[in-house]
Amino acid sequence: xxxxxxxxxxxxxxxxxxxxxxxxxxxxxIRATTSRTQPPSEGSQxxxxxxxxxxxxxxxxxxxxxxxxxxxxxxxxxxxxxxxAVNERATERLARAAEDAGVRxxxxxxxxxxxxxxxxxxxxxxxxxxxxxxxxxxxxxALDYVREYGRTKLAGERAIIxxxxxxxxxxxxxxxxxxxxxxxGIRDWNIVKRMLASHRHAHHIYVxxxxxxxxxxxxxxxxxxxxxxxVDIYNLAEDDRIMPRHLDFMRxxxxxxxxxxxxxxxxxxxxxxxxxxLRFHSLPIRNPLWRMRFSGDxxxxxxxxxxxxxxxxxxLALARLAKEAQADRRADLIRHNSPV
Numbered sequence: 001x002x003x004x005x006x007x008x009x010x011x012x013x014x015x016x017x018x019x020x021x022x023x024x025x026x027x028x029x030i031r032a033t034t035s036r037t038q039p040p041s042e043g044s045q046x047x048x049x050x051x052x053x054x055x056x057x058x059x060x061x062x063x064x065x066x067x068x069x070x071x072x073x074x075x076x077x078x079x080x081x082x083x084x085a086v087n088e089r090a091t092e093r094l095a096r097a098a099e100d101a102g103v104r105x106x107x108x109x110x111x112x113x114x115x116x117x118x119x120x121x122x123x124x125x126x127x128x129x130x131x132x133x134x135x136x137x138x139x140x141x142a143l144d145y146v147r148e149y150g151r152t153k154l155a156g157e158r159a160i161i162x163x164x165x166x167x168x169x170x171x172x173x174x175x176x177x178x179x180x181x182x183x184x185g186i187r188d189w190n191i192v193k194r195m196l197a198s199h200r201h202a203h204h205i206y207v208x209x210x211x212x213x214x215x216x217x218x219x220x221x222x223x224x225x226x227x228x229x230x231v232d233i234y235n236l237a238e239d240d241r242i243m244p245r246h247l248d249f250m251r252x253x254x255x256x257x258x259x260x261x262x263x264x265x266x267x268x269x270x271x272x273x274x275x276x277x278l279r280f281h282s283l284p285i286r287n288p289l290w291r292m293r294f295s296g297d298x299x300x301x302x303x304x305x306x307x308x309x310x311x312x313x314x315x316l317a318l319a320r321l322a323k324e325a326q327a328d329r330r331a332d333l334i335r336h337n338s339p340v
Contacts, residue, residue, distance in 0.1 A: 002027030010074030054090035060097040069105035091156035105221030113150030116140035117286035168221035187261035198247040200290035206313035237294035257321040
């Protein structure tokens, strides 16, 4: 509850920055971790910054001491050789320290990458996941490091399930988390990628909703919802929204900005599928990410409602684009009227 201390790992990451701000607005005290050389100097008297390398062997007991809840966001996404240490072993050590310290709520951000490339298009929390006992390349139409990311995040989930005894735990599996800059940033993709991906279902989930859902789950656990030791797993996706394709947004973005990078010739999906098949040599009976649909029904059934939704997020992105275009036109007018 407001006034209590919450540990936020990965507090300077894409999700973490938003979570910290949202927790401060709600009156919580925060113990925030960062792996940066120098912890950020900005903040509030209610934030205690800690520099921690979760891949190391640092004692995590002091980190969780005095905390009512843990929001574990820190992860290794790009460096394959660090993923097992950060995503799996550090998650297990942190969950153990939290359980031993009497932490009441533990929330973990996993990923829909744990499903790999599904044999079915429709994916729920009960759908098959990647193999943990060995790396099976054919289970995922993706680069090796992406498959390793999914496998190590899944191993983190399993560690929490093994350890949870008294603390109430939630595992959120978000789809593709984006902020406003990343929604707009499709214009910076190379032309081939924009053409191939234009038809794809974006699977976007707004970072503001990820933060809100995490805190909602945390507060339910702190309030005693569910049994001690219970681990609830939820997809966090908005795949049922209207006009979810990259092409749908690009058309609106071009109308708002006039930026010609948003105008592309959309390539038929079969060419994109063939491109992926030749790239990954995966079995055609599996589906690439863009064909899969992640159900968020379980989280909705638990009572959660999106604070923003992608429709609102796209409105904010389009408003920024329109403002940028207006500023560019004003600058061009000034240059045109300036004496040489």
